[in-house]
Amino acid sequence: MARAALDKSPGDVAAMFDDIAGRYDLLNDVLSLGQDRVWRGAAVRAVDAYSGELVLDLAAGTGTSSVAFTSRGARVIACDFSQGMLRVGARREREEGSSRATFVAGDALSLPFADRTFDAVTISFGLRNVHDVDQALQEMRRVTKIGGRLVICEFSHIPVAALDRVYSRYLAAALPMIARCFTANTGAYSYLSESIADWPDQRALAARLQRAGWSRVAWRNLTLGVVALHRAVRRA
Numbered sequence: 001m002a003r004a005a006l007d008k009s010p011g012d013v014a015a016m017f018d019d020i021a022g023r024y025d026l027l028n029d030v031l032s033l034g035q036d037r038v039w040r041g042a043a044v045r046a047v048d049a050y051s052g053e054l055v056l057d058l059a060a061g062t063g064t065s066s067v068a069f070t071s072r073g074a075r076v077i078a079c080d081f082s083q084g085m086l087r088v089g090a091r092r093e094r095e096e097g098s099s100r101a102t103f104v105a106g107d108a109l110s111l112p113f114a115d116r117t118f119d120a121v122t123i124s125f126g127l128r129n130v131h132d133v134d135q136a137l138q139e140m141r142r143v144t145k146i147g148g149r150l151v152i153c154e155f156s157h158i159p160v161a162a163l164d165r166v167y168s169r170y171l172a173a174a175l176p177m178i179a180r181c182f183t184a185n186t187g188a189y190s191y192l193s194e195s196i197a198d199w200p201d202q203r204a205l206a207a208r209l210q211r212a213g214w215s216r217v218a219w220r221n222l223t224l225g226v227v228a229l230h231r232a233v234r235r236a
């Protein structure tokens, strides 16, 4: 069963998501106790896309994070490099007879879009899996229009040390154990725990956004900091 390591080799990451694509959305709901819906709602409100706008949902996977951005008439491109995840998303759209998101295969490190294409770029639970985070932040800026916005929804760290220790134990032990009941690829969920533990905290990620050229960088914690929503604007 494919699983990635913390070097996040692109081939391993894509193969791992190809492997779990069929059960990906179900496991999200189970492992987050339904909180993923709350986090996605917060991301949609932060992007605040409206009619006539074009939104890039990067590392969109099956498109679960994508379709809600169209609720007020914006168009959304759902881009990912896992063919397996894209196939599940495109099949679901076909079955529902809807075409709310346009699925495009592409790598966050070399996006297949022209400079200054999008009014807003967003990435949910994807940036942590990218091999070169700083390069991805620069690519996202390149394809954003001047004045356009960025929203990153990603697992983060609970600022209260005692709570963070309890949460870390859930991640390391309970999460892979629960995942075992739903998928043969338990390695993918061990990777999930390890990659969250290894991910920079809110302040460190904000500093990287600034270094990549983003302006007005800010964040807010969701569910006590289990997830953080980073926002920024492309000023020039």
Ligand SMILES: C[S@@+](CC[C@H](N)C(=O)[O-])C[C@H]1O[C@@H](n2cnc3c(N)ncnc32)[C@H](O)[C@@H]1O
Pocket (backbone or CB within 6 Å): 010, 013, 014, 017, 058, 059, 060, 061, 062, 063, 064, 065, 079, 080, 081, 082, 085, 106, 107, 108, 109, 123, 124, 125, 126, 127, 129, 130, 131
């Ligand atoms: C945890 S899933 C998130 C999917 C979706 N955004 C969501 O919220 O459910 C992470 C996704 O990141 C994608 N990914 C990782 N590295 C990528 C890269 N360099 N370029 C494009 N997609 C990437 C994976 O293929 C996977 O579908």
